[in-house]
Amino acid sequence: MGKYHPHGDSSIYEAMVRMAQWWSYRYMLVDGHGNFGSMDGDGAAAQRYTEARMSKIALEMLRDINKNTVDFVDNYDANEREPLVLPARFPNLLVNGATGIAVGMATNIPPHNLGETIDAVKLVMDNPDVTTKDLMEVLPGPDFPTGALVMGKSGIHKAYETGKGSIVLRSRTEIEETKTGRERIVVTEFPYMVNKTKVHEHIVRLVQEKRIEGITAVRDESNREGVRFVIEVKRDASANVILNNLFKMTQMQTNFGFNMLAIQNGVPKILSLRQILDAYIEHQKEVVVRRTRFDKEKAEARAHILEGLLIALDHIDEVIRIIRASETDAEAQAELMSKFKLSERQSQAILDMRLRRLTGLERDKIQSEYDELIALIADLADILAKPERVAQIIKEELDEVKRKFGDKRRTELMIGEVLTLEDEDLIEETDVLITLSNKGYIKRLDQGEFTAQKRGGRGVQGTGVKDDDFVRELVSTSTHDHLLFFTNKGRVYRLKGYEIPEYGRTAKGLPVVNLLKLDEGESIQTIINVESERSDDAYLFFTTRHGIVKRTSVKEFANIRQNGLKALNLKDEDELINVLLTEEDTDIIIGTKFGYAVRFNQSAVRGMSRIATGVRGVNLREGDTVVGASVITNQDEVLIITEKGYGKRTLATEYPTKGRGGKGMKTANVAEKNGPLAGLLTVKGDEDLMIITDTGVMIRTNVANISQTGRSTMGVKVMRLDQDAKIVTFTTVAAAEKEEVGTEIETEGEA
Numbered sequence: 087m088g089k090y091h092p093h094g095d096s097s098i099y100e101a102m103v104r105m106a107q108w109w110s111y112r113y114m115l116v117d118g119h120g121n122f123g124s125m126d127g128d129g130a131a132a133q134r135y136t137e138a139r140m141s142k143i144a145l146e147m148l149r150d151i152n153k154n155t156v157d158f159v160d161n162y163d164a165n166e167r168e169p170l171v172l173p174a175r176f177p178n179l180l181v182n183g184a185t186g187i188a189v190g191m192a193t194n195i196p197p198h199n200l201g202e203t204i205d206a207v208k209l210v211m212d213n214p215d216v217t218t219k220d221l222m223e224v225l226p227g228p229d230f231p232t233g234a235l236v237m238g239k240s241g242i243h244k245a246y247e248t249g250k251g252s253i254v255l256r257s258r259t260e261i262e263e264t265k266t267g268r269e270r271i272v273v274t275e276f277p278y279m280v281n282k283t284k285v286h287e288h289i290v291r292l293v294q295e296k297r298i299e300g301i302t303a304v305r306d307e308s309n310r311e312g313v314r315f316v317i318e319v320k321r322d323a324s325a326n327v328i329l330n331n332l333f334k335m336t337q338m339q340t341n342f343g344f345n346m347l348a349i350q351n352g353v354p355k356i357l358s359l360r361q362i363l364d365a366y367i368e369h370q371k372e373v374v375v376r377r378t379r380f381d382k383e384k385a386e387a388r389a390h391i392l393e394g395l396l397i398a399l400d401h402i403d404e405v406i407r408i409i410r411a412s413e414t415d416a417e418a419q420a421e422l423m424s425k426f427k428l429s430e431r432q433s434q435a436i437l438d439m440r441l442r443r444l445t446g447l448e449r450d451k452i453q454s455e456y457d458e459l460i461a462l463i464a465d466l467a468d469i470l471a472k473p474e475r476v477a478q479i480i481k482e483e484l485d486e487v488k489r490k491f492g493d494k495r496r497t498e499l500m501i502g503e504v505l506t507l508e509d510e511d512l513i514e515e516t517d518v519l520i521t522l523s524n525k526g527y528i529k530r531l532d533q534g535e536f537t538a539q540k541r542g543g544r545g546v547q548g549t550g551v552k553d554d555d556f557v558r559e560l561v562s563t564s565t566h567d568h569l570l571f572f573t574n575k576g577r578v579y580r581l582k583g584y585e586i587p588e589y590g591r592t593a594k595g596l597p598v599v600n601l602l603k604l605d606e607g608e609s610i611q612t613i614i615n616v617e618s619e620r621s622d623d624a625y626l627f628f629t630t631r632h633g634i635v636k637r638t639s640v641k642e643f644a645n646i647r648q649n650g651l652k653a654l655n656l657k658d659e660d661e662l663i664n665v666l667l668t669e670e671d672t673d674i675i676i677g678t679k680f681g682y683a684v685r686f687n688q689s690a691v692r693g694m695s696r697i698a699t700g701v702r703g704v705n706l707r708e709g710d711t712v713v714g715a716s717v718i719t720n721q722d723e724v725l726i727i728t729e730k731g732y733g734k735r736t737l738a739t740e741y742p743t744k745g746r747g748g749k750g751m752k753t754a755n756v757a758e759k760n761g762p763l764a765g766l767l768t769v770k771g772d773e774d775l776m777i778i779t780d781t782g783v784m785i786r787t788n789v790a791n792i793s794q795t796g797r798s799t800m801g802v803k804v805m806r807l808d809q810d811a812k813i814v815t816f817t818t819v820a821a822a823e824k825e826e827v828g829t830e831i832e833t834e835g836e837a
Contacts, residue, residue, distance in 0.1 A: 092162050095133065102138060103130040110279075111182050112197035112231045113491065115144040125232070125276075125313075126283040143491045146175040153380040155373045173373045176487045177203055177366040179348060180359075183228075191354055193347040196228035196278070201492035204484045210363045211477055218247045221359060226499050227253070228342070233275035233496040234258055242499075245344035246359035257338040258498070261325045269325040271332075273315035277340045282306065282315055288336050289317065298335065300328050324514040370480045375470065382466035387431075389459040392452055394432025395439060399449045401426065405436065513584045515566045519776070519819070520586055522559035522598065522610055529595030530588040533562070533819060557778045561613045562819040568616040570626075570643065571598075573608045574661040576654035580646040603649045612665050616640070627666040627688060628654050629676060629703060629715040635746065636700030637691045640667070655699045664715045673743055675718040676703055677726065677766030680710045682750035683741060685718060690746045702747045714766035722768040725789065726754050727777065727804060729812040730761035734801035735794040738768065755800045764813040773818040777804065779811045788821060 091098050104110045106118030109125040120136035123129050130136065140148075150173050158167045172178075183197035206225040209216055227242040236242070237254040245251030255277035262270050276282050286306060292298045300323025307314040317332070319325045333339035347356050350365055357365070398405045408425065412418035415437060422433040442448060469475045519531040563569060565584040572578050579602045587596050598610055614626075626643065628636040636654060643651070654662055666674070668688055675685045684704045691701060704712065718724070720738050727733040734754070741751065756762055769775075773789045785805050793802050805813065 089163075089166050090161055090168060099133045105144075106138060109232050112229060113143050113181055113200060114141050115147070115178075115182070117141045125281070127281045143176075143487075146487055146491075147172045147178060149173060149175050150373070150377050153377045155376045155380070171369070173377075174366075174369070175483055176200060176491075177207060177363070179366070180362060184348070191347060192345060194343055194345040195348075196342060196344065197230060198225065198227075199229035199493075199495050201488050202226070202229070202495070204488045204492075206359075207363055207367060207484060208481050210360065211367060211481060216360075218243060218359060221363075222246065225359070228497060229495050230255070230278040230497045232278050232280075233498075234277045235275075236497055236499045239499060245346070249344065249346040249356040249358050249361075251344045252341050253344070255340050255342050256333060256500075259329060259338075261329070266321075268321050269319045269323075271317040271319065271325055271329055273317070273338065274313055276313065276315075277337065278342065280337045280340060282308070282313070285337050286315070289332065292335055298328065298331050299323070327514040367480070371473075371476055374476050374479050378466050378469050378476075382463055382470070385459050385463050385466065389456060389463060390429065391432060391435045392456040392459065394426075394428050394435055395443070395452050396449075396456060397426050397428065397432075398422075398436045398439070399444070399452070402444060409437070513565055515564055517819075518563060518565055518583055518588075520559075520561040520563055520569065520583070520613060521557045521595070521778075522613065523557050523595065524780075524814075526598045526609055527595035528586060528598040528601065528610075529593060530565075530583065530586045531591065532588070557782060557784070557815065559610065559613055560776055560778055560815055560817045561615055562776075562817060563615040570614050570616055570646075570665070571602060571610050572612040572614070572628075572653055572662055572665050573604065573650075574611040575605070575608050576652060576656045576662050577605075577608065577650045578643060578646060578653040579603075579650045580643075611662050614665050614667060616667065623669060625668045625688070625693070626653075627668045627672075627674060627691075627715070628662060628700060629664040629666075629712055630654075630656065630660045630700070631663050631711050632657070632660045633676070633702060633704040633706050633712055634660060634700045635674075635676075635691055635703030635715075636694050636698060637668070637688055638694055638696055638698070642696045652697050655697050657699065663712055666715060666717055668717055673718045674703075674715060675724065675738075675741060675766070675768065676715045676750070677713055677753060677763055678704065678706060678710045678750065679713045679762045680707060681726075681752060681754035681756035681763055682707070682710070683724070683753035683766065684746070684748050684750035685741045685743050686746040687743060705747055705749045707749065713763050716766060716768040718768045721770075723771055723794065724753065725767045725769045725775075725792065726801065727764050727813055727816050728754070728756070728760040728762065728801065729764045729814075730759070731803060731805040731807045731813060732760035732801040733792050733804040734799060735769065735771070735789065735792050736797050737794070740797050752798050755798050757800060760800050761812070765816055767816070767818060769818055772821055774821050775804075775816060776819055777813055777816040779805075779807060780814045781808060781811045783808070783811070786819075789818065 102116055103118070103122055105116040106114055106122045108114060116138050117140070118136060118138045121131040122136065151169060155173045157170045159170050160166070161168050179195060180198045180203050181200050184193055184195045186193050202225045206221050209221060209224055213220070222239070222243060227236055227239065235256045235258055237256055241251050241253040245253070257273045257277060258275035260272045260274065262272055264270060276285070283306075286304055289298070289301070289304050293301050300320045301317055302320055303318040305316050307316055317328070319328055345356065346358070346362065347354055348362065350357065404425070405422065408421045409418045412421060419430070419433045419437060422428055422436060423430065428436070443452070469479070517533045519533055520528065521531060522528045561569065563583050565582075567583050569581050569583060570578055571581065581601060586601065589595050598604070602610070624640045625637050626640055628638070634657070638653075643653070656662065668674070672688045673685055674688050675683055677683045686703075691703070694700065706712070718738050718741070722738040723735040724738055724741060725733065725735050736753070741753070753766070754763060769789050771789055774786050775789050775792070776784060776786050778784050787804070792804055795801065807813070
């Protein structure tokens with residue numbers, strides 16, 4: 087081996103070992119027998135203990151090398167000859183990739199699927215104007231021997247276009263549930279060139295340092311059937327959150343940097359995918375042309391000999407006479423050349439011919455072989471004269487290689503981009519409640535702390551109110567959802583659920599001014615939940631205390647500065663009380679303190695800019711104000727709760743759609759006993775209801791426990807209040823599953 091590498095046997099052996107490792111080469115070029123290492127980083131045995139031979143696909147790299155298809159040059163010490171390149175019946179530079187470093191340069195080309203790469207070569211040959219995007223239809227990205235996932239395609243496109251770029255490789259994982267109800271993370275594929283033993287050690291170290299919590303055990307169950315790396319999770323921990331932490335902190339997620347540098351015509355260059363394919367196609371054209379020329383010359387030489395033999399057979403008696411009459415071989419050869427116009431090689435072939443070739447059968451065989459060679463020569467000449475035939479041969483040979491060695495893609499390409507893991511990826515997504523007190527204290531609560539109670543329950547302490555403070559805003563959301571904070575002055579701010587600190591039930595919370603840059607005299611009036619997947623075609627529907635409404639596209643609130651944006655231009659003494667997320671063809675219902683409601687389609691309010699004032703939505707009676715607004719459909723029910731704890735459900739069909747700006751229809755019989763309306767919502771009937779008083783008491787009950795009555799009724803007792811207490815706000819949340827809820831509520835006070 088030392089004849090072909092100045093560093094001796096060891097360098098060649100190390101390279102050969104990699105070619106025999108399934109986790110290093112997408113298509114192994116060496117068939118190894120013995121210990122060739124493992125993907126855990128174990129080294130191969132010494133070369134005296136191993137055996138190797140070329141794999142079948144490697145033979146395709148050398149096929150026709152003896153037909154003058156490539157140039158040979160001296161080895162490093164000029165004692166041997168070696169090929170400058172290999173004929174390569176498939177583009178191995180792309181199929182198996184290349185990694186290396188030299189003085190002042192390095193290369194890192196990922197492996198690809200054989201069949202997809204061949205399809206890309208053929209596509210370029212058929213369509214010279216093909217773009218990188220077109221190529222990615224047949225060659226969508228790298229295909230690593232260890233499988234795993236490639237997150238997103240933009241990095242691939244950039245790398246294919248420029249020769250440089252980066253992609254994110256992520257382990258293939260599954261979350262299994264054990265018989266005891268616990269979760270476990272199972273890794274079945276790791277990113278390319280990742281040592282899973284080192285990953286194991288790293289995870290253990292992270293757990294010991296308490297940088298990752300919730301892992302009870304890590305073990306490697308891999309065997310000959312495949313990789314199985316198990317991470318046991320604590321019963322109360324989230325496997326998804328732990329997995330995201332592992333992606334961020336360990337090599338379960340890595341970056342692969344493209345640097346497609348190759349030697350082209352003796353010069354190192356960074357090549358795009360198209361340039362590599364073009365170079366391979368040109369190389370194959372040269373290989374096919376040189377092979378065809380070699381075969382043609384060989385056929386012509388043989389035909390030349392056969393032509394002389396046929397002449398001799400046609401004049402066999404004269405040939406025998408000349409040979410018998412000659413004193414030496416040279417004299418006989420010269421006489422034959424002179425007599426029959428033969429070449430030196432032809433005459434020598436006649437002299438070397440055995441007597442049995444004189445039979446008629448042998449003559450027919452020679453004639454048949456000669457005719458076949460003449461046809462072959464004509465065909466080979468036609469190939470050399472027609473570039474399209476050369477291209478067709480290349481494609482046919484590529485198809486043959488694909489048929490023999492093509493296989494399915496191992497690496498899965500994921501749609502969409504995954505960049506760096508954000509904070510929310512490391513935080514468990516849970517259902518939470520966001521509460522805001524009258525004095526501006528905000529906090530996050532776990533919804534699981536509040537179980538549903540039966541009718542008339544007194545509730546549990548839900549907020550740590552101080553003195554005369556009370557909770558007046560309650561939002562059901564998720565730790566990952568976006569929250570828009572609208573102020574009484576018509577400004578809007580934005581936070582995510584997890585950015586609001588979590589406190590216990592009785593804790594006071596954090597002053598909201600510590601999270602949002604509010605102006606003097608500005609307070610949060612309404613909080614709404616904007617799901618991240620909400621369509622950009624949605625609208626925000628604004629309602630003010632004085633009955634002014636406005637509709638603005640949610641797209642105008644996509645980028646909100648840290649110091650907020652103006653969401654609504656308010657008139658003197660008016661304030662914003664409610665904002666709704668709506669879509670096209672949506673009906674809105676607005677309720678007032680005196681027990682009136684108006685329903686109209688939002689299309690009656692044209693779309694306006696972010697800073698517009700709006701139009702009149704309801705014509706209020708003297709002293710009346712708006713207390714609530716909600717989206718409504720005929721399948722909904724209208725829920726109203728009064729300040730003194732009375733409530734009812736009414737079918738939405740009892741509220742006909744009319745034009746905006748009317749005085750409204752009666753929705754509740756407001757009297758001293760039940761008090762004015764605290765708010766109005768639309769419900770489906772299967773939700774839980776969270777109600778809060780100005781003393782900070784919170785109750786959770788199912789909406790189904792509240793009787794369904796007509797528009798003009800007083801309602802029924804929903805919550806018993808302490809003396810002088812009143813309900814200030816309520817909202818719906820997903821129904822609890824912990825306890826069956828509900829007894830029929832008595833219908834006291836119905837009119």
